[in-house]
Amino acid sequence: MLDSAVAEAGNRATGVRAFDAIVIGAGIAGMYQLYRLRQLGLSVQVFETGSDLGGTWYWNRYPGARFDSESYTYAYAFDEGLLQDWNWREHFAAQPETLSYLNHVAERFDLRRDIQFNSRVAACTWDEARRRWTVTLEGGGQAECRFLITALGPLSAATLPRIPGVGDFQGEAFHTSNWPKAEVSFAGKRVAVIGTGATGVQVIQTIAPLVKSLTVFQRTPNWATPLHNAPITATEQAAIKANYPAMFELLRQTPGCYIHRHDPRGTFEVTPEEREAFWEELYAKPGFAIWMANFRDMLTDRKANAVFSDFIARKIRARVKDPKTAEMLIPKCHGFGMRRVPQETQYFEAYNLPHVSLVDMKATPIECITAKGIRTSAAEYEFDMIIYATGFDAVTGAFDRIEFTGVNGLTLRDKWREGTLTYLGLMSAGFPNMLTLVGPHNASTRCNIPRCIEQNVEWVTDLLRHMDAEGITRFETTPAAEVDWSKHIEELAGELLYTLVDSWMTGINRNVEGRETRRILQYQGGAPAYREYCDTVAAAGYRGLVLAR
Ligand code: NAP
Numbered sequence: 001m002l003d004s005a006v007a008e009a010g011n012r013a014t015g016v017r018a019f020d021a022i023v024i025g026a027g028i029a030g031m032y033q034l035y036r037l038r039q040l041g042l043s044v045q046v047f048e049t050g051s052d053l054g055g056t057w058y059w060n061r062y063p064g065a066r067f068d069s070e071s072y073t074y075a076y077a078f079d080e081g082l083l084q085d086w087n088w089r090e091h092f093a094a095q096p097e098t099l100s101y102l103n104h105v106a107e108r109f110d111l112r113r114d115i116q117f118n119s120r121v122a123a124c125t126w127d128e129a130r131r132r133w134t135v136t137l138e139g140g141g142q143a144e145c146r147f148l149i150t151a152l153g154p155l156s157a158a159t160l161p162r163i164p165g166v167g168d169f170q171g172e173a174f175h176t177s178n179w180p181k182a183e184v185s186f187a188g189k190r191v192a193v194i195g196t197g198a199t200g201v202q203v204i205q206t207i208a209p210l211v212k213s214l215t216v217f218q219r220t221p222n223w224a225t226p227l228h229n230a231p232i233t234a235t236e237q238a239a240i241k242a243n244y245p246a247m248f249e250l251l252r253q254t255p256g257c258y259i260h261r262h263d264p265r266g267t268f269e270v271t272p273e274e275r276e277a278f279w280e281e282l283y284a285k286p287g288f289a290i291w292m293a294n295f296r297d298m299l300t301d302r303k304a305n306a307v308f309s310d311f312i313a314r315k316i317r318a319r320v321k322d323p324k325t326a327e328m329l330i331p332k333c334h335g336f337g338m339r340r341v342p343q344e345t346q347y348f349e350a351y352n353l354p355h356v357s358l359v360d361m362k363a364t365p366i367e368c369i370t371a372k373g374i375r376t377s378a379a380e381y382e383f384d385m386i387i388y389a390t391g392f393d394a395v396t397g398a399f400d401r402i403e404f405t406g407v408n409g410l411t412l413r414d415k416w417r418e419g420t421l422t423y424l425g426l427m428s429a430g431f432p433n434m435l436t437l438v439g440p441h442n443a444s445t446r447c448n449i450p451r452c453i454e455q456n457v458e459w460v461t462d463l464l465r466h467m468d469a470e471g472i473t474r475f476e477t478t479p480a481a482e483v484d485w486s487k488h489i490e491e492l493a494g495e496l497l498y499t500l501v502d503s504w505m506t507g508i509n510r511n512v513e514g515r516e517t518r519r520i521l522q523y524q525g526g527a528p529a530y531r532e533y534c535d536t537v538a539a540a541g542y543r544g545l546v547l548a549r
Contacts, residue, residue: 019043021464022135022145024124024402026115027055029437029453030151031102032076035109036461040468045143047135049120053106055153057098062176062199062387063184064206065095068227068343069448070287072240073259075101077248078454082108084241091286092229092343123403124148126432131474133433146473147464148434150399154445155504157397159511161194161390165369172385176203177392186210190382192374194366195389196222197504201342203389208350215381216351217374219361221329223312223336227343228286255526257451260292267295267304279311291341298337300495305335312336319348328360339503393512394504395440395521396420406431407476416440417514423477423485423544424534425523426456432476435460441489443523443530446505452527459534463542474548481544492524 021037023030026048037044050058067074071088086104089097106112120138127134133148158177160166166173174180176199186207193204194217201224208214232240240247251257267275275295282290297304313330320326329348350356364378373382393400396416404412410430415421422428425442426435437456438444444452467475493499499520502508507519523530537543 017143019145021147025151026053046115047119062179064202067092125405152398154395155392157393162511175388189384191385192383198342200389205347213355224342224344257448309336334501338498338501423482440521446522472547493520
């Protein structure tokens with residue numbers, strides 16, 4: 001029974017605010033889940049750590065932050081009026097535009113009134129007798145609910161490097177994912193950037209022309225390719241709006257819900273000349289076409305991957321004037337697409353500027369951060385600012401930062417320490433009435449994420465609707481179902497080359513204890529297969545779940 005009156009009774013009995021559902025996080029997933037649960041008539045409270053909504057797009061306001069997905073493919077698709085009213089300005093929108101879009105969505109659907117900001121959730125505890133979750137905020141406030149829904153984001157637990165002296169630096173220091181709201185000035189400053197993932201690349205190319213000097217500390221180079229962003233013309237805008245139904249249909253069919261489909265040909269089924277011409281075409285195309293619309297075997301066949309990697313290496317050599325720097329920027333330990341491909345705009349050309357230099361941390365590791373700068377095994381550098389583009393404890397890290405205690409005192413942190421176990425990436429045995437949007441083993445971490453978020457949210461909403469209709473008050477997945485699902489996840493990843501490479505996508509983060517060995521955290525069967533699987537589970541009366549009245 002989804003009964004706000006019951007919640008209110010709880011409220012009177014315990015003095016704690018009670019809701020049908022509590023959602024943790026007011027990013028894209030949390031906002032949409034709030035909207036959908038309200039439609040079911042549930043009382044919902046969203047708790048958000050930040051002082052405003054937007055999640056990723058609230059925190060990541062670093063210089064150069066922008067989409068790598070086409071803006072119009074990333075927007076919420078659930079409301080035709082919203083789609084038609086919003087005009088994206090660029091094919092790949094910058095962070096301020098995305099944040100204003102999310103604010104527009106919040107206004108349009110009056111979301112803010114159920115979101116409590118500046119409220120970090122510290123602990124969530126299941127009470128079996130009352131079939132309720134108690135949610136405790138940092139600072140002590142509490143609320144309770146019948147359904148707990150996490151919308152924590154896969155890349156929200158930012159990590160600083162485990163390097164001695166990080167706290168000693170006396171100049172300005174920022175992690176990209178905790179960038180200040182006030183404007184940061186770069187003029188006349190000697191700046192260091194540590195990290196060259198998708199974030200580091202965006203920062204470096206953006207601030208290089210603004211600073212007095214820029215020193216990039218790179219541990220592992222990445223295969224970056226051109227974004228080719230551009231403003232959206234009026235004609236394009238009209239075409240985009242007219243084409244929304246067809247475009248979203250296409251996005252439903254592609255593995256990661258992007259507008260790119262891989263080429264059905266194998267790399268070696270065409271002549272070397274045809275191959276080269278095709279790759280030149282891809283290199284000139286915007287966005288992820290080069291990663292996702294490449295030959296069908298580029299990500300699975302070592303030889304195919306090697307010849308394409310060589311093509312991109314030649315591009316880097318042609319764009320970077322100093323041959324030694326060019327070689328440092330070419331990955332040698334992993335092939336193209338085995339890690340997330342950063343999308344760049346004049347990134348390689350930044351290294352041609354006389355005041356930009358690159359330090360290879362594998363050759364000369366950082367020994368420590370000092371009060372004045374950075375000391376490597378070879379030199380001492382002084383800086384006015386250090387920017388940490390050092391990434392996240394991905395996918396499961398945000399869960400570890402909250403004490404989730406389920407049945408019989410089991411904590412999620414302890415349970416997942418031995419290996420992540422989930423069913424559908426949406427729930428875990430021992431944690432009844434809890435749903436993990438965009439959780440580990442879910443297709444969404446390998447997806448144009450709002451597309452998979454919408455699927456997650458709609459599936460969860462249908463489950464709660466079903467429970468309401470059937471008078472069910474408790475659900476829990478079975479250990480057998482989650483073991484099967486987790487095996488399925490491992491099998492799907494088995495053939496893919498990316499599983500042999502360290503990155504956040506394989507769960508590695510050496511800045512965090514216990515994250516030194518690779519884990520399969522993503523569903524690799526593609527969003528359409530994932531959606532179908534979830535739908536089959538629902539159609540079979542929620543197979544794999546124990547539903548209790
Ligand atoms: P990341 O890909 O994990 O990159 C972190 C970088 O910091 C790596 O270069 C890493 O080196 C380096 N690093 C970490 N700890 C270090 C240490 N102790 N010493 C030296 N270097 C260290 O993180 P990210 O760049 O923030 O990107 C994460 C993900 O966010 C992306 O893959 C993408 O999915 C998403 N993202 C999306 C967009 C977009 O859509 N436009 C933009 C930015 C990010 P190693 O590689 O050697 O570990």
